[in-house]
Amino acid sequence: MYFDKFSKVAQKAIDISIEYAKEFGHRVVGTEHLLIGLIKEKEGTASKVLLKLGMDEDIICEKIIDIYGIGINDSTDDIFLSPRSKDVLDNSAIFAEQFDSILIDTEHILLAILQETDSLAVKILSMNNITEQVIIKSLIEVSRPETSIILFRDESKMEEPKKEKEKLNIPTLEKYAVNLNEYAKNAKLDPLIGREDEMQRIIQILSRRTKNNPILIGDPGVGKTAIVEGLAINIESNKVPSSLQGKLIYSLDIGGMLAGAKYRGEFEERIKKVIEEVVKSDDIILFIDEMHTIVGAGATGENSMDASNILKPVLSRGDIQVIGATTIDEYRKSIEKDTGLERRLQPILIEEPTKEESIKILKGLKEKYENFHGVKITEEAIKSAVDLSSRYIVDRYLPDKAVDIIDESASRIRMKNLKLKNNKPTVNSEIVTEVIGLWTGIPISKIVKSEGDKLLNLESILHQRVIGQEEAVNAVSKAVRRSRAGLKDPKRPIGSFLFLGPTGVGKTELCKALAEAHFGNENQIIRIDMSEYMEKHSVSKLIGSPPGYIGHDDGGQLTESVRRHPYTLVLFDEIEKAHEDVFNILLQVLDEGRLTDSKGRTVDFKNTLIIMTSNIGAKSINKQQIIGFSAYENKNVIDENYKAMKEKILSEVKNRFKPEFINRIDDIVVFHKLNIDNLHEISKIMLSNLISRLNQLNISLEISDDVLNLISKYGIDLEYGARPLKRAIQKEIEDVLADMILSGDIKKGANIIANVVEEKVIFENK
Structure with a gap:
């Protein structure tokens, strides 16, 4: 910025605006600060105009404080011009040149501010009914005679095109389209941030002699429509080449044109009228959002034409200009197949922003x-x-x-x-x-709050529900911590595990405990029973049936579930029963963290925890020799037996699964067989859960040690793990309690105690 090009009065006005920014504790000088400077510098023409129109610095200061507040006034901080203020001072040089002025004066800065239609300065002026035309007329009245002539000349230039636009006879277009330029003038459009390359490409294509019809292609929500609206704002702000200055962008509503078209040919007549009106005017660019809808739109039979075929001739002749927007899938499905339409459009790929x-x-x-x-x-x-x-x-x-x-x-x-x-x-x-x-149904607030402490103590949390499985608990806890610390591969799932072990040792319970601890709810599990996927064709059940087959619209059981619940635990039960082709599908999930369903949609698995269970090697675990209580006291014997058993199981796993599948699993965990001490602990947890359920019914239950010993006697089975315990509790306690509650022997508010009499559990009031 060369301040020597500014007049002394203009320089003083800029200095005043900087001082006001400092006084407010603002580090950036915006257009609103420049406006204060213009008013305060009484010698300037801009000050005379603004004061004449009823503006003063108090109005502006009040608005600035209301919006931005007062910052800390630190004289040591550097003050910067905002990008918009820089544009204003740059553009003021253009106005000075137009007015044949050697130096840039305050009126030129004021006119440049008015071009920034979305700025706070212009909004403040608009609130006081001060528009660009009002200021120009006031400038003519207070400025020097020679400047008045220039302003008169400039005003006529500005008025002429507006009068021409007012004379445009486009009733059909105005009925079925929205004037984006008008929206831009009235600040009804959001500003476009970034996208400079895409904007440059659109302007470049629109400025071509032939095939000057860009079509924006991108995923939904990446900003295709926003770019077109940004172009309308740039046109109104004269930030486009001369070839596009004065152009009007109308957003055409194809759905509105189809609505109410009862009779054959009615839609064709509407769209032809729109095209005729656009052709007569050289200044209109049509914007067709969801442009794929014009293919087939309005066609009622073999002899009728759809909207795309009506558009093709005028597009090829260059009679009209069109900007289209559609998704990648719809472009391939509709527009790419119509080669005649495709070659008349210039695709611009709009990527998702970072x-x-x-x-x-x-x-x-x-x-x-x-x-x-x-x-x-x-x-x-x-x-x-x-x-x-x-x-x-x-x-x-x-x-x-x-x-x-x-x-x-x-x-x-x-x-x-x-x-x-x-x-x-x-x-x-x-x-x-x-x-x-x-939005997602994920209890994120639970995850965020005190998450560090919870993750560090994850093993303790899991051990409250899972007994005797140190290795498994440690493995999944470490994987979760790696993920939450940001150290895991961002493309892969949180973790992938293969759980091996006999029935009733806690494989499913660990999954539920992990889902509750990490995902906030023990039901946050997608359970896939792999015994249902033993046939070759059953792969389609996971990802969806191919097009043309029954069930294609329903989606896959796996892909649809994860797409709807992307932050969850996926449990593949009895994985060894699945067909080989199912494993090929899982390779992609485990390695790339994604899967493409039958509809071509990519499903993201990077926020899932993959756990597979298998009964491979269960016989080897059951052969583990542990006789009497002395074996449990000898830790070395247990460790040696477990190590030998684990090696044998892993050997069986390698024989059953392909190396590429095993290599993609984070950890293979062999669950320990539960001992008597473990089962005693599990029985306490089960009885504690029963007491909690009774508390919800307003019934208090106390269980004696004799009851615990009886349950252990009937329920402990080293071969079948914890499930016999559950059956023993149901038979000896829950069934008896249910009968007593239903018969009225136990009522709400009761305090009862469970004891053992003659090998049976009896319940008495305290």
Whole structure:
């Protein structure tokens, strides 16, 4: 910035604006500060105009403080011009040149500010009914005669095209389309942040002599429509080449044109009228969102034409210009097949923005949402919205999903604080976390709060439910900690394990305990019984039937479940019973953390925990020699027996599964056979759960040691693990209690104690 090109009066005005920014404790000089400087510098023409129109610095200061507040006034901090203020000072040089002025003066800065239609300065002026035309007329009245002539000349230039546009006879187009330029003028469009390369490419294609019809292709929510709206804003701000200046972008509603078209040929007549009106005007560009809908639209039989065939001739002649937008899938399905339409359009691929780009976009939109909801949005909330939506909402795209999260978070906090009139509630990361939890059904708030302590003590939490399986508990706990610390491969699942062991040793219980500890709910498990996938064709049940087959629209049992619940534990029970082709599917899940279903949708497994169970080697475990209590006291004997048994089981696993499958599993865990001490502990846990269920019925139960010994006597079976214990508790305690509750012998509020009399459990009131 060369300040020697500015007049002394203009330089003073800029200095004043910097001083006011410092006084407010703001580190950035915005257009609103420049506006104060222009008013305060009384010698400038801009000050005379603004004062004449009823503006003063108090009005502006009050608005600035209301929106931004007062910061800390630190004289040591550097003050910077905002990007928009830099643009204003750069553009003021253009106005000075147009007015044949050697130096840039305050009126030129004022005119440049007016071009920034979305700036706070222009909004403040608009609130006081001060428009660009009003200022130009006032400038003519107070400026020097020679400048008046230039302003008259410039005003006529500005008025002429507007008069021409007013004369446009486009009744059909106005009925079925929206003028985006008009929306841009009235600040009804959100500003476009970033996307410079894509914008440059659109302008480049629109400026071509032939085939000048760009079509934006990208996933839903990546910002295709926002780019076109940004182009309309740029046109209104004269930030486009001369070939596009004065152009009008109309967004055509194909659905609206089809609606109510009862008779054959009625739709064709409507679209032909629209095309005729656009052809007569050289300044209109049609924007067709969801452009794939024009293929087949309006066709009622073999002899009727659809919208795409009506458009093709005028597109090939260059009579009209069109900007299209569609998704990648719909482009391939509809437009790519129609080669005649495809060759008339120039595709521009719109990629999903990165997290960093999305954060910038949200920061640019922050003011709009703050003003709409009457809240303050913190930077932490924006970062959380981007990070957490990327992690947990995998079926949508940035920045759309993050913008929606911020919008709903602002709405939620406003609803919670309806009584607050003066103080603006703050949208912080906690509110964002709540909203994402509501969207996904994942109790994220439980995961975030005190998560570090919980993860460090995960083994202790799991051991409250899983007894005697140190190795298994340690293995899954370490995998979860690696994941939450950000050290795991970001493309792979949280962890993948193969659990081996006989029945009743706690394989399923560990899965439930892990789901409750890590995912917030023990029911957060997708259980797939692999005995149902023994046939070759059963692979289609996992990912969905191919097109044309029954059940194609239903989706796969695995892919659809994970797509709907992306943050969960996936349990493949009895994995050894699955067909070989099923293992080929699992290879992709274990290695790449994704799977493509029959509809071509990519399902993300990176937030899942994969656990497979198998009974391979169960016979080897049952042969483990442990006789009497002395063996349990000799830890060395137990360790040696377990080590020998584990080697034998792993050998059987290698013979049963392919090396590429085994190599993709994080850990193979062989569960220990439960001993008598383990089963005693498990019986205590089961009885404790029973007492908790009775407490919910307002019944208090106390169990004596004799009852515990009786349950152990009937229920302990080293071969079948803990399940016989469960059956013994049901038979000796739960069945008797159920009869007594139903007969009225035990009523709500009762305090009872369980004892043993003649090898039977009896219940008495305390």
